[in-house]
Amino acid sequence: MTGVLREPLVDPDSRAWLDALRGAPAVRERAVARLHALLLRAARFELTRRDLPPAELDDLATQAADDALVAVLAKLDTFRGRSRFTTWAYKFAILEAAVLSRRRAWRDREVRLDDREWSALQPTAQEVLEDAEVLAIVRDTLRDRMTAHQRRVFTALALDGVPIDVLAERMACTRGALYKTLHDARRKLRAAVEEAT
Amino acid sequence: MTPERETLRGLLGPAEPEIGCEECFELVDEYVEAELAGRDADGRVPGMRAHLEGCPACREEYESLRALTDPPD
Numbered sequence: 001m002t003g004v005l006r007e008p009l010v011d012p013d014s015r016a017w018l019d020a021l022r023g024a025p026a027v028r029e030r031a032v033a034r035l036h037a038l039l040l041r042a043a044r045f046e047l048t049r050r051d052l053p054p055a056e057l058d059d060l061a062t063q064a065a066d067d068a069l070v071a072v073l074a075k076l077d078t079f080r081g082r083s084r085f086t087t088w089a090y091k092f093a094i095l096e097a098a099v100l101s102r103r104r105a106w107r108d109r110e111v112r113l114d115d116r117e118w119s120a121l122q123p124t125a126q127e128v129l130e131d132a133e134v135l136a137i138v139r140d141t142l143r144d145r146m147t148a149h150q151r152r153v154f155t156a157l158a159l160d161g162v163p164i165d166v167l168a169e170r171m172a173c174t175r176g177a178l179y180k181t182l183h184d185a186r187r188k189l190r191a192a193v194e195e196a197t
Numbered sequence: 198m199t200p201e202r203e204t205l206r207g208l209l210g211p212a213e214p215e216i217g218c219e220e221c222f223e224l225v226d227e228y229v230e231a232e233l234a235g236r237d238a239d240g241r242v243p244g245m246r247a248h249l250e251g252c253p254a255c256r257e258e259y260e261s262l263r264a265l266t267d268p269p270d
Binding site for chain 1: 208209210212215217218219222224225226227229230251252253254257258261262264265266
């Protein structure tokens with residue numbers, strides 16, 4: 001016994017997974033193989049929803065399943081039984097597969113991170129925002145009320161459509177930190193739009 | 198809602214309180230199972246719905262998890 005707390009809410013199937021993954025070496029080895037197969041299925045499911053060549057799909061699915069297996073085993077003691085173990089494990093494979101696939105889609109694309117003049121973005125923004133009055137508010141707020149970092153992040157994520165995990169990789173930060181920046185930028189924009197309308 | 202308003206809402210994000218990406222990942226399995234069981238998912242995980250509206254990446258992953266977990270009829 002490792003001193004790990006028993007999760008009181010865990011259903012019998014999930015309990016069986018946990019016991020096997022914490023079991024004797026032979027039992028654990030079989031459970032890890034079954035878990036890897038489960039994660040591979042989830043990764044393939046996620047990648048099949050995207051337009052990928054079959055050979056590349058297999059490679060990415062295997063890589064995603066391998067990475068997810070490491071993550072699941074590392075976080076096993078955080079499983080609290082608020083969902084079934086399989087659903088909990090699936091999300092790791094889906095995350096890994098989605099991130100790999102988005103990065104692959106953007107691998108040859110430049111992500112501009114310079115603090116551009118908002119006026120230079122007007123044609124792009126005009127396609128997004130049909131309302132000229134709102135566009136003016138957005139432009140003024142970006143220029144006057146946001147930091148350069150907020151402008152860069154908002155422009156990349158909300159206007160240029162860069163996936164958040166691609167941007168996180170290029171900026172060497174976390175997805176959560178970027179979303180917080182986007183959230184704060186949006187809050188300023190909403191306040192400005194509300195003030196003006 | 199007109200397409201323009203919808204686009205604007207997408208750009209400005211949800212006005213409602215929302216959780217972040219890390220919390221979304223932590224709770225998405227519970228949220229999906231609550232939804233599929235017909236329980237009050239938004240009551241159990243407040244702020245999840247708004248986050249899924251505002252974060253396309255988390256939304257994609259939620260949709261995949263839900264589709265994978267939802268048993269076929």
